[in-house]
Amino acid sequence: MNRNVKRTVLICCGPGCLSNQGMDVYEEFKTKILISGLDVDLRSAVETENACVTDTLHPGIKTDLETMVSPAVKATGCQGLCEMGPLVRIEPDSIFYTKVKVSDVTEIIEKTLMENRVVERLLYKDPVQGRKVRAREEAEFYKSQLKVALRNVGEIDPESLDDYIERDGYRALKIVLSQKTSEDVLSEIEKSGLRGRGGAGFPTGRKWRQCARTGNYPKYVICNGDEGDPGAFMDRSIMEGDPHSVIEGMIIGAYAVGSHEGFMYIRDEYFLAIQNMTKALEQARREGFLGKNILGSGFDFDIQIVRGGGAFVCGESTALMASIEGKVGEPRAKYIRSVEKGLWGKPTVLNNVETWANVPVIINKGADWFCSIGTERSKGTKVFSLVGKVRNTGLIEVPMGVTLRRIIFDIGGGIAGGRKFKAVQTGGPSGGCIPESLLDLKVDFDTLDEAGSMMGSGGMIVMDDRTCMVDVARYYLNFLSEESCGKCVPCREGIRRMLEILNDICEGRGRQGDIELLAELGETVREASLCGLGKTAPNPVLTTIKYFKDEYLAHIEDKTCPAGVCKNLTTYYIDKTLCKSCGLCKKNCPSEAIEEKLEGYFINLLKCIKCGSCMNACRFGAVKILAGIMRKL
């Protein structure tokens, strides 16, 4: 470590780390670095009263610069490994600390920043390699990733336009406005093979060209930031961590199709995304990247933010446009495409956050470079929020074509708690569940479709052997039945009827013929629904029937939930041959159902509420689930 090299302390303040006091860690670094006399090169130290604090409290502080260059402290967007947050990186020393608490900050400053020593206990222990790694790049979680849409997220201060510009920000826009015609841009995006990252995977260049071709004005461009999938936070992380990349992409898209007005539709609960986007738009206007006569090119374009109310269906393009127009967020039949008649009946291009963030890189590095990544029909990379029963949950970006196995077992570090993998759901609530036999499936738009699932916007939920697949299908159908706008009968009524059947199966009232009825209803809902919500809603049911039919049969015929999840169909008991009489289960039981007798520990079935706490607590695997319902043991 060289004391004369300018260091940067990057503190992750992405969604996961923020919920673990990431911002407190950031504030502590700022304060403690001031007190330690290392000085501090902060955005806020220039812009706010902190500048005065520096002068007032530490008049002699600058003398340290003779021996040490002051570190910069930055709050960044999501650095990815949410499971281990708050994350702190020190660059260029490539030191990566995990689970940093406010109380660790002084030690990091004293040991790492002042004495050039590593705080070993804060280094990340890679579950795949079974050792501690010093640099982020050494960890399996990061090794297989390729950051394109996320290139700046976690690397820059999202509130700093200078940071963005330092990393080629607005370079693509300058090239486009000074050297390229709109036809050049359309051709480049078409050639890149970029497909929309919002779900359907429609070719972006083709969509833009269709809009550019129409002679109807005005034209609009929209960014869909209404990420509604439970557990998904890809678009949120880009908007929070690198807002200018989305803005730059939208300006380039607007130039290509001939639009002068754009809308950014962000769900209202994404408070930080709205805040950072608002600030970025103001900065872009101030610097001449937005507004009239952008960079002296004669091209005018501006963007306004529209806050969405949080309805899942508003992620569907026509419902989103209705919502911007101030109408009820309901989809319409797409006899006429939005590129011809979209927002207020005018030609409109709508892409999601991740798609727009890819555009500047394609212009900067060229379509050939982008095409060199991915598979034949799915180019580039894809961002996923990897959640569920993996050791490393977080935000990842991988080249298209990487296998599910690599994502789950290398990047994700395998299944948490040493359990067995059971399924992975891709594509959000209306995605499908993929079984172990298909783990070597390549992740791209078409392969996932063929497997009965979909790419969706990038949610990826991993499930272990304690997951009941019938219950999973029921969970998602319940979500979707509540989120259906109710406009069309197949979706509104079909999903509800399917949900009723699933409730019956999970509660022990399943009947012969239920599986066939579910499959038939699912096909009808898929065929006859108006919009993407209804058309994809049956996916969780149809794929679980396809890949986990045995579980449905066990519920219906044997009145058993093999995973021990459906309470009416399970019985907990203690296997005496394995029990070591440690008493942990008894301590953890919330309903005092576990009794200690002379012969050992027993579960009182009359008191047991089947919560599973005893099973989780037992280190010897002595708590078991019995197939079926038992009255007495």
Ligand code: SF4
């Ligand atoms: S926790 Fe396990 S080993 Fe300990 S008493 Fe309960 S069942 Fe027996």
Ligand code: SF4
């Ligand atoms: S399943 Fe829950 S309620 Fe039943 S014995 Fe175990 S801890 Fe107690």
